[in-house]
Each structure stands twice: as C-alpha cells, then as structure tokens.
Amino acid sequence: MKQLPFDTVLIANRGEIAVRIIKTLRKLGLRSAIVYHEIDADTPAVSMADAAIPLSGRTPIAAYLDIAQIIAATHKARAGALHPGYGFLSENVECARAVIKAGITFIGPAPESIELMGDKIRARDFVQRNGFPVAPCAVEEDDPGTFLSRARAVGAPLLVKPSAGGGGKGMRIVRDLGSLEDAIAQARSEAQRYFGCSRLYVERYIEHPRHLEVQVLGDTFGHVLHLFERECSVQRRFQKIIEETPSPALTSDMRQRLCDAAVGITRAANYHNAGTVEFIFDGTEFYFLEMNTRLQVEHPVTEMITGIDLVAEQIYAAAGCKLGFSQSDILQSGHAIEVRLCAEAPERGYAPTTGKILMLEYPEGDDIRIDSGISEGQRITTAFDPLLAKIIVHSPTRLEAVQKAGRAIRELVLLGCETNASSLARILADEGFLRGQVHTGYLDANPLLAESGSGGALPPFLAAAALLTRQVRDSADAVPELHAALGSWRN
Secondary structure (H helix, E strand, C coil), X not given: CCCCCCCEEEECCCHHHHHHHXXXXXXXXXXXXXXXXXXXXXXXXHHHCCEXXXXXXXXXXXXXXXXXXXXXXXXXXXXXXXXXXXXXXXXXXXHHHHHHXXXXXXXXXXXXXXXXXXXXXXXXXXHHHCCCCECCEEEHHHCHHHHHHHHHHHCCCEEEEECCCCCCCCCEEECCHHHHHHHHHHHHHHHHHHHCCCXXXXXXXXXXXXXXXXXXXXXXXXXXXXXXXXXXXXXXXXXXXXXXXXXXXXXXXXXXXXXXXXXXXXHHCCCCEEEEEEEEECCCCEEEEEEECCCCCCHHHHHHHHCCCHHHHHHHHHXXXXXXXXXXXXXXXXXXXXXXXXXXXXXXXXXXXXEEXXXXXXXCCCCEEEXXXXXXCCEECCCCCCEEEEEEEEECCHHHHHHHHHHHHHHCXXXXXXXXXXXXXXXXXXXXXXXCCCCCCHHHHCHXXXXXXXXXXXXXXXXXXXXXXXXXXXXXXCCCHHHHCCCCCCC
C-alpha cells in the first residue's frame, strides 16, 4: 500500500459514482466524506460514507455546483483531498483551482490541463498543431462574420458543436446546407442555456462513424500509459448507453496506432492523472474528437479486462506517486461489456421517467459487476441525469460477454420506475450488434430496438408478480391523505 499525504477524501458527487469511489477508499484504508442535497439524504452513497455534509441550493444541481459550499464541507470533514467523480464540477477549471488554493489535493489533472483540453476548439487546435488527425472544421471565433460561409465550404454533412460542455447538448447534424443558419442559431441558444457559453464550431460529419476512446494514465514523473480502447458507438442523442472493450472494429495494427495517438496527445498536453482521448473512426481512419479530463462513466470495462483500479490510480497520481507499472505490464484479458440502466422510456423518445423503487434485485454470477447508487424505497426524480446503475460483465470472448450481458439484464428486477432494460436486452440480441456492426446512428437506423414490446403475455405476468409483493400491495391499497380526510362521506 502506498503512503498518501491525506487520510480522508471528500466526494463532490452522488449516485453510483460516489458509491464506486467509496469502495476504493475503503480498500485503500482511507476515510470517505460526501456532500449531499436533501433529495439524496437516504441514498446508498450517503449511508456508506464515513461522514456526510448537507448542501443547500436553489435546485439540487445548483447545490452540487456550489464550489464555496463544497470547499467549506471539505474543511469541515477534515478531508485532505477532493474527488469530483464525473459530471458536475469534474471538468470545472475554477473548481480545481479553488480546491488547490484552499490547500486541498484535487484528484484529477492540473487546472492547466483541464483548461486546455476542456475547450473543444482549443483542444482541437492543440492536437492538430501536434500532428494528430482532426476532421475538417470551421471555427466561429476565427472570423464571426465569415463563419457561415466557411462552414458551408467545409461541405455537408456537418456537425454543429458547442465549444464547451458535453453529453450531446447543443449538437446538430446538418445534411442540407439550407438549414445550416437555423441549426447554428439553435445550437448557440442551447449551448448558452446549458453551459453559459455560446461559442460554436462545425466539423465535417462522418456518416455512420464509430466512437472509440482510449483510457490513459499519466504521472508527474513523465510517464504516460494507455489501458487500451473502448467502443462507445451505441448511443441515443449523442449519449452512450452500451460500451465494450476491446472494440470489434479494430485490427491489432489499428489498435496500436489509435493507442499510440492517444498517448502522444496526452504526453504533449503534459497530462497527469486518468483521462480519456476520444476519436471518431470511419472504418479506415480515425480523427480526434475530444479529451475528457476526468473518470468516464464506462471506466469499469477497462478495469474488468486489465485488473487495474482506475480510481486508485487517480488517487495515487494526485498524491504525487509514480505509476507502479509499465506499458508492457498492462494486458488485455477477455472481453467486457457495460450497459447503462436508465430511468427513461426509449419508446417515447427516451423521455425521463420517475417513480418510487418498490422492488430491486440485481443479477448475480461470476464476472458480473453492478455499479449502483439506488436502493429499494428510493424515489427517482428528474432532478438529475437518468442513469440509475451500470451492469458490467466479463467473459473470455465477445460472444460470451454479449450473451452474459443479455442474461444479466433479463434477470434484473426493478419495479416502480420505468427503465430502458427491455430496450437494452433487444439491442444485445440484435444481429447487427452480435456481429459488431454498430455506429453512432445505430439506434436511429433501428428504431424497433426502442419499442416497448408491450404485447403478449409478459405484462399480465409482471402485474401478477408485482401484486404478490408487499410494497406494491400496500401502495395499491393505500388511501391518499386527502381522500382519507373525507371520512365516510359519499356522494
């Protein structure tokens, strides 16, 4: 066990990633502290942490974005380090700087790296200057007056993108240049609303691309390593829902080229800690997309095939430790797949869903891992991202991993809140997915995979099973307070 300059880490996050971080802190013999909004008071992460400090805010999200409150909570918990998880403040350069200024170790890269790679335009220019491939592009701020004409000159199809943020917000695909002006206006408005920044650029949109990314690690001693690639092409609204490693699309030579490029970009950026370099791949060539200066949602698949705890490596790197292994020590073993269980209705355009979890049972078995932040009795709201849990499987071959993931998602039981589980099961059983023939528009091209499949005998059986559950019966029989107050009055 490495010696660390702190014994307590504050987690500035919630849900499954907070639970995930707590598990590694326990393994390393470190105390965990967590901040929480009152809406999360009864969640597993709060009950698991050694200390929990409440936050207040106009909205739950505003509370988790309050840097001053979070730093004050870190001091209150006597935590020497802060882990931001992913989302919220994880890629906020002002947060990283404020944490370091307060004398707290920020478990992430240096603020300069966040600033460089967090801005997509700046990152793209940096990568291009260092000789790595990027897609043809036009940047608004180079000359706002000619942006529209320069964008048209790139040629259709185009992808309009905000410089800030992520998660697909503000992005627009333009196949008819006549609609480009409207798409730019819509993207600018959405980018300003979500990120407080309306800077845009456009790049050539590659039809049916694959989305590949490489996990990298760097330390302050100049060592940069990769932990191979992940395939993240199955997406809805530019957001991933199934990830796997290794990618079925790559030859060994192309894999080496991709990973070498990611390491080169990371080294050029003088990057320390865990990060992910993302690319689009047209089947022949790959192009830089962006770098995420944080832990990724899909990091468990990399852990499953390498046996390396990425959260532990983040902590060691932030503490100034040298990487404890070389590139030749990192080996790929088997195949891993992650599916994201979300509170959403795929057949209704992936609309978010809500409800109280009445019954929850996860699949069990060898090489099945569950990263979850929910429990029975918890109420699911639309206050946050719809991700509920991740189901990760590992097997010797891709086919076995796909079959195991399919069985796992079918064995999942969650009553009380509609999820995307049945859609995930259909994707895993689809011939295109089984052959590895996916791309970022795969779900749009196969809309039947999002249908609810509500016909047949299954719904009555589910209803009967639900009514055999105490929580469901009690909920069905309960009389609302307003009606109970009427007493025996009848109309």
